[in-house]
Amino acid sequence: MQLRLRKHWSRLACAAAVVGAMGAGAPQALADVIKIGAPLALTGGLADEGKKQKIAYDMWLERVNAAGGIKVGDTMMPVELVVYDYQTDGKRAGQLTEKLITSDKVNFITAPFGSGHTKIAAGVAERYGVPIMASVASSESVYDQGFQNLFGTLAPNTGLTDNMLKLFKAKMPDTKTVAVLGREDVFPNAMAKALVEGAPNFGYSVVYDQRYSVGTLDHSATLSAIKAANADWIYVTGYTQDLILLRKQMADLGLTAKIVTMITGPAYKEFVDALGPLADGVNSASWWHHATTYQSSDVFGSTKAFYDAFVAREGSDPDYVHASSAAALVALQAAIENAGSIDPDKVRAALRDVSITTFYGPIDFGANGMNGGRDLPIIQVQDGTVVVLFPEAIKQAELKAF
């Protein structure tokens, strides 16, 4: 009897929950706070990267709210950031994006870290028509899905590789062959493909082209094969931990070349710190470097002001993840101000028209929602420090042979 009663109760509770959820789906009155939802990888494998996004968001948020909020029409609306930890689990990132939209009623969303997780969250945001700002997704395979609500601040991968090919051929004309090794994952794979496709246009022939699977603990066999190919240029893509291991194993096997590129190793301080002297000579492309000198009318004011504020706050140099993440919210803010509304349709339309120079560089979303290409920096570790080789305007040093 008691059991049956309990069954009834649970059924009643279910019904109540369904009714409640239906009620929650009804249109709500205009909020007086702008809510931005942020699913972040604060624990798990990408915890460091997730924390970088959070620092950048917080820096932006403090400045915006100190100024009274974002100007929407005639009123200033303060901003609230709703953060959830998706624990580096793509599936959970999707669930939390849904929760942010349906239960926290956020007006806008920021995407999680990396192309793979961004794609998942963007799919959810698209279903609900909520604009989503991606700060760390650069693979075009994320943007070619016909999403109307996805806007990304990183430029396409091909922009990175073409500049590299051009620069290296100009500085070291005697380099002719390149060996390509990439991690079988969305972004590293795209970067490897972009180089393989671009190489012949600049007079390079690809003598080795392979992918290693996620979870590879040892690269001896692969690196032995690359050694046998005897390439002038070794080009590797992956994430920091793979790249540290690969560089160490290259040294173990005595494998070297005139040019060694590791995408995007040197863009991360962790890479240089962990490798020490072994990092010397390794180059990479990056989406941003603090040596750039943009002046802007956003909450940061200029690249230098952003850099100084960051160093004062964190005690270390910002990398492209920090800058791009803050820039994504700067672009959203500009769109809301231009739209004079927080209506998703109006802001989405305004995001398409955004064309501004920020502390991070120009932001102008293309038809697929991706920020337009520009001269992206090429960097190299020289004597333990990261220097800019390209573009000319901010060059700090010449390319050194590895």
Added chain:
Amino acid sequence: MDVQTLLNGLVLGGLYACIAVGFSLVWGVLNIINMLHGSFIILGAYLAFFAHAAFGAHPFLSLPFIAAALFGLGYVIQRGVINRVVSSPVLITLVLTFGLDMILYNAMVLGFSATPRRLALDMGRIDILGATLPLDRIAAMALAVALTAMLFQVLRGSRIGRAIVAVRMDRDAAALMGVRVPQIYAITFGIGACMAGAAGSLMSVVFPFSPAMTGLFLGKAFIVCVIGGLGSVPGALVGGLALGLIESMAGALIGPQEAVLAGFVVMLALLIFKPTGLLGKAGYE
């Protein structure tokens, strides 16, 4: 196949054996799939890292202390927590160790951050038979095999070792013979953790590590156990060497993309055709 590929595989295999032997012992004797094993290895690696940072101790020297510390941790966990449910179906202990692993893993992320660390102790390399091999790997592999051999000797020659083997063969009969089974369980789990800690300090010399790698090591331990056979030290050694050679050869012959896959394919094939593994005896699993 060239000498380089063969030697790469053997060196890697020796490390795999050391990763797996403790896991295999716990699975074989306690019938517990210890999901904590990967985290124990990483914890060992971090202890070696910090011992080096604080006291300048080489991981090969701090290894006995780290192994002892992990033995204590493993003993306490088994005695205090797992022993309460040890005779429940395997799923219960699996869920329990899975939960404990989540706690330990996230504690490590909080305490040590997810930034990959590396011990910069590059010891140079030597040329053997036309192949180039790094000295640190060879030393780590030699130590790994020595530790595995030592464990084998302990299980064969000592009273505790014989008691562990007796419990593995027949828990009830062992109890009737006066073996204190809960105590043996705790010691066995402690030895498993101790081997993981020792493996971790060896790994810290060879691989960059972060808490994110716990699953990777656990996965390798799993495959090695299935290939070699559960619960026996020679099984773990043979399984480890086999996996190292398979991955190395697949990487050289088919390409790196399929190297990890090859290990899983062999594991599946063995599960179908010889579920006891290469050296396992039926009835022990």
